[in-house]
Amino acid sequence: MLRVDLRRTVRLAAVALLALLGSIPALAQSRMDNFDARVLATHNEERARLGVPPLRWSPALAANAARWAAHLSSLSVLEHDDSLDVEGENLWRGSKNAYTPEDMVQLWIDEKAAFQNGVFPDVSTSGQWEDVGHYTQVVWRATAQVGCAVTVAGGEDEVMVCRYMEGGNFEGEKTY
């Protein structure tokens, strides 16, 4: 007569299920999947924390960003697009394959360690607004739209360009 030890069967089934789960490839998103949504969400999480209205994604700004990113990919250093008027611009450059979209924006957000919410350009405890200039653009209250693009650059780097409408960092105005 077959004798079934129910508790042992359940235990073995649980072990088998865990083994099966362990053998299934991870279904987590890869590093750059859903780039647009993740970049936007990282901006908006920081804005929400401060009570600043969220940004909307702009495909047109993203296209502009992609064009400038292609230009930067052949340079050894970053340079801003001097032709910009009302569009704002944040630039990021770092090691290829090491940063997620959230990490890239987070590097800008980390600048808030030196941020003070004074009237621009009096926004940095260092006395140099450039030290927090990416962060102030990320959370600039009057900015409503963002579009970004990332590309591979020389020196085993990646470059991300974000464009903002309207751009922030206006002298005489407060960040939020």
Next chain:
Amino acid sequence: MAWNRRAFIGGAAGAAGLSLVPGTAFARIEREKTYGVIEIRASAMSVSVYRFDLANVAPSERLSGFQRMAPQLTGKPFPESERPSPLGPEADDARAAQSVDIVVEYIEALKSLYGLQTPDIAVLVSSGLADSAPERVARFTAGLRERTGLAAEVITIHEQSRLAYDWIVAPARRNSVLHIDISAGYTKGGYYDRRNRSGEFFDLAAGYGTKSMAGDVKRRWPEVRTADFGPRSAEFYRDTVEPVLAPQIVAAPLAAQRPQLCLTGGIVWASTVILEPEAIARQQTWIDLAPDHFAKLLRLIESGTPYGGPLPASLSDAERERVRAALEEVRKTYNPHQLAAGAAIGDGLSRQLRFDERERLFFAGFASFAGNVWSAQYLIEKFS
């Protein structure tokens, strides 16, 4: 004009009798000779034109390669000369297959724009690239020789260190100076042992530099943030870089005994701009550094101001503008994570190489235009 890194580089090069500006801009030096160099590294390719004042380049016991060029500031502009490497890991197979065409195009441009002949042009390949992509480099060198007759030369890390040393240090000072360069992908340097007749050059090298180590640190600690990037980098240095250098230092005891330690490389330039703005403002050729120079930068990064605090009140308006321009170049070159990684390398070296026991620790600022130090010395030796 603003005195930034580009101008700094170009000013040094132009006034040094080496020029990186279009030929028409430097027509008045007598007995001049112009040479071109195409340098292919894993990360990039650079194309430069150097003008030699033949009156100054004769070998001298008392002058380094840089000093033989009688440097003065001129502030001439330095054009962007970096290009994506046609042979590095970023280049796909199709681009690698076109590498000979790409380089031949630059050779033809050097000839038509500067009136150079084929023997006046050197094509140099870094050994890092040759090690990482030997088949690509072999196909490229064979193809280039077939098309142009030019032999591309692979320059080893040892030879790069030796050339950089001779560019910065005069032969008469070889018993006094140890040189270390912290570049984007390598930390390397060395010294001469003149106890034997040949004056053998000993080098130290680790395949970790400011930018490559920043990537390594981020990959090991994906959640790392700016404030703790320095401590994580220091940890990485201790368990990964330090063991690479330690046996080399043991095997080269004179490295510890050289009374002067000369530092070069992008992170040394960047940290000097941040920590020694007055010296940068006054355009000093040699800038003395404190033994805890890199520890100070790590503390700044940890406290949220990686690029320093308010500029000193002692600076004049013109000096202040120079420093601000240089700081802008630092920001465009290094993000705070890369600054932290580079600072951790410098700080680790300060313990391994006992910066505190040296009579002098200094940045060879004016003599070290980034990336072109060893190739400049190569040309002096090849063509003078």
